[in-house]
Amino acid sequence: MVALPEAAPRRPRAGWVARLLANPRFQSLAGRVPLARGIARRDGAALFDLVQGFVQSQVLMALVELGVLRRLYDHGAQRAGALARVCEVPPDRMAHLVQAGAALGLLRRRRDGRFALARRGAALLGVPGLEAMIRHHRAFYADMADPVALLRGEGETELARFWPYVFGAGGEIAPEVAERYSDLMAQSQGLVAEDVLRVVGLRGVRCLMDVGGGSGAFLAAVARAYPALSLRLMDLPEVMPEAARRLAGLGLSGNVELCGGSFRDEALPTGADAISLIRVLYDHSDETVADLLAKCHAALPPKGRLIVAEPMSGGSRPERAGDVYFSFYTMAMGTGRVRSAARIAEMCRTAGFAHVTIPRAPRPYITGALSCVKAE
Numbered sequence: 546m547v548a549l550p551e552a553a554p555r556r557p558r559a560g561w562v563a564r565l566l567a568n569p570r571f572q573s574l575a576g577r578v579p580l581a582r583g584i585a586r587r588d589g590a591a592l593f594d595l596v597q598g599f600v601q602s603q604v605l606m607a608l609v610e611l612g613v614l615r616r617l618y619d620h621g622a623q624r625a626g627a628l629a630r631v632c633e634v635p636p637d638r639m640a641h642l643v644q645a646g647a648a649l650g651l652l653r654r655r656r657d658g659r660f661a662l663a664r665r666g667a668a669l670l671g672v673p674g675l676e677a678m679i680r681h682h683r684a685f686y687a688d689m690a691d692p693v694a695l696l697r698g699e700g701e702t703e704l705a706r707f708w709p710y711v712f713g714a715g716g717e718i719a720p721e722v723a724e725r726y727s728d729l730m731a732q733s734q735g736l737v738a739e740d741v742l743r744v745v746g747l748r749g750v751r752c753l754m755d756v757g758g759g760s761g762a763f764l765a766a767v768a769r770a771y772p773a774l775s776l777r778l779m780d781l782p783e784v785m786p787e788a789a790r791r792l793a794g795l796g797l798s799g800n801v802e803l804c805g806g807s808f809r810d811e812a813l814p815t816g817a818d819a820i821s822l823i824r825v826l827y828d829h830s831d832e833t834v835a836d837l838l839a840k841c842h843a844a845l846p847p848k849g850r851l852i853v854a855e856p857m858s859g860g861s862r863p864e865r866a867g868d869v870y871f872s873f874y875t876m877a878m879g880t881g882r883v884r885s886a887a888r889i890a891e892m893c894r895t896a897g898f899a900h901v902t903i904p905r906a907p908r909p910y911i912t913g914a915l916s917c918v919k920a921e
């Protein structure tokens with residue numbers, strides 16, 4: 546009996562559909578067949594949009610940094626030449642910038658050749674803190690310049706320098722640094738608070754403590770929606786002066802009790818029957834999160850409420866805001882990470898919480914949310 550050569554082990558490879566789609570001859574054929582042609586062209590355009598994504602975000606950065614959107618809002622439609630003079634950019638290059646802005650749906654090219662704000666360009670100017678966030682992206686962009694180095698954790702990132710408290714609040718945080726990140730957070734907090742309060746009710750709560758509450762923008766929104774609630778803000782001592790200033794500016798000094806402290810180094814103050822963690826968990830490692838959730842559980846009375854809100858991963862159904870933007874943003878920060886609502890719920894249950902509810906997020910790119918109760 547002649548021994549047959551061992552059949553070479555089948556090389557694991559993509560399924561036949563993937564191999565067909567990756568075949569240039571099939572792609573050329575599909576481009577000529579009516580039904581397939583439409584799909585092929587849409588896929589091609591979507592792939593090109595993906596490829597040029599970084600150019601789009603830098604065109605947006607230029608429009609914001611040069612104040613073009615702001616100027617069209619303040620002064621109405623403008624010719625490229627007028628914008629070029631104000632922005633000190635060569636006219637032919639400004640013409641390219643505004644043409645790109647129109648192609649991206651931020652500007653509108655009018656028949657007379659002037660450029661005006663398009664609906665999305667106007668809406669962008671109305672989003673609290675969004676222009677500041679776009680300017681802040683210089684740091685994130687630098688960190689994404691070498692995505693492989695970021696993924697391998699090589700070298701220090703710009704964002705890790707920007708968010709110093711994430712590394713255990715070791716050492717002093719210069720007041721101006723604390724103010725800088727609190728300001729950025731406060732500016733972007735408006736939409737977060739709007740969406741959280743849209744999906745999570747606080748009826749029946751007597752005292753809410755916002756842990757990692759920053760400059761108090763979320764509690765200010767809660768005070769407006771639930772004037773009878775007593776409110777407490779816990780954050781690092783370095784953040785307290787900024788929080789006091791902002792709350793005083795909103796006429797809320799008497800409504801919010803300030804508790805300076807570090808949830809890494811000490812137990813949380815007791816007395817609140819609800820605790821909120823708004824854009825806090827995704828800044829920290831699993832260990833820090835588990836410890837913080839246990840401290841929240843210890844600080845709450847039986848049936849006390851815990852509310853967690855932050856951009857989340859889509860988990861088994863990956864989604865663009867949480868699994869692209871925030872996933873890499875928190876990675877670049879250093880210890881942060883996005884988690885799915887299911888993963889956060891699992892960590893809450895491990896900490897002793899029950900009855901986890903996960904409402905559908907109206908705008909996942911703003912925030913997801915979940916709430917749970919301290920089991921009796």
Ligand SMILES: CC(C)=CCC/C(C)=C/CC/C(C)=C/C=C/C(C)=C/C=C/C=C(C)/C=C/C=C(C)/C=C/C=C(C)/C=C/CC(C)(C)O
Nearest residue numbers: 664668672675678708733824827828874875878881910911
């Ligand atoms: C005919 C007309 C005029 C209208 C008819 C149709 C109509 C009514 C249209 C409505 C137009 C309109 C009002 C649109 C509104 C659009 C809105 C509100 C868009 C909101 C967009 C929000 C965005 C893009 C938010 C982005 C937020 C970002 C990037 C946040 C980043 C946060 C970070 C990085 C936080 C970091 C903190 C850390 C350290 C991770 O914890």
Ligand SMILES: C[S@@+](CC[C@H](N)C(=O)[O-])C[C@H]1O[C@@H](n2cnc3c(N)ncnc32)[C@H](O)[C@@H]1O
Nearest residue numbers: 710730734757758759780781807808809823824
């Ligand atoms: C991303 S900001 C979110 C602020 C606010 N909740 C919001 O959504 O705008 C995270 C907050 O957690 C605070 N924080 C970080 N580490 C902390 C710690 N160890 N103890 C208390 N607060 C801390 C920071 O000072 C900051 O205000």
